[in-house]
Amino acid sequence: MPFSIVIPALNEENYLPVLLGSIADAGIEGLDVIVVDGKSDDRTQEIVRAFAEEHASRFSTRVFECEKRNVATQRNLGASHAAHETVVFLDADTQIPSRTAIMNLVEAFHAEECAAASCRFRPIKQHPLARLYYWALYRFHTFQERRRPYAMGAFIITKKTVFDLVGGFDETIRVNEDAHFVEQASKHGPFRIFSQHINVSTRRFDKDGYFKMGLRYVRLWADRTLRGELRDDRIEYKFGHYDS
Secondary structure, three states, rough: OOEEEEEEOOOOOOOOHHHHHHHHHOOOOOOEEEEEEOOOOHHHHHHHHHHHHHOOOOOOOEEEOOOOOOOOHHHHHHHOOOOOOOOEEEEEOOEOOOOHHHHHHHHHHHHHOEEEEEEEEEEEEOOHHHHHHHHHHHHHHHOOOOOOOHHHHEEEEEEEHHHHHHOOOOOOOOOHHHHHHHHHHHOOOOOEEEEEEEEOOOHHHHHHHHHHHHHHHHHHHHHHHHOOOOOOOOOOOOOOOOOO
């Protein structure tokens, strides 16, 4: 079954080629790849256009420029242009391990008739602390799966019909808009965390430190649980400064 891939990007000239290369290596005919750029200051759009030209005979690749630098807004814009009912959201610093990995995820999503789903993550850089962090994250996600669904925007798969029913990603939420989306989607069908994995970068941890980032994520989760969605600046969380 064909599907669309939506990738929000901002100054991703270093990481986006890795993801696009892994999509090409997967060798899936008929893909619909959409990159939504938040007015990058680097070669992000140029890289996407070169990739689109190189692989035009195999699948469609389009780039759209978003007026607002907001990941939820960018995902929503991308989904509005998706050619297929099944939509996979990927972050620009991820990597598809293989054709088998992504196809197994898409097939499991349809087999279980999910409204939305996510998966396990493994670090591209095999640092012991990174492996431990993503192992713990997977356990947390599976624990929450049927309680209060929680997912990362690094990989979310859904249907356009479900996306439209929930109104897409809430653009007023600063952090955890991805968790909010899957929680709303789960009201329209099953939500699952699949054991198959995709690869993710460790750039936040590399730049800010594992201990500091770990505490920040715990604080964000606790604040959301106790006080609701984060729509203001009560907790500092930076975007767009992890370009290397």
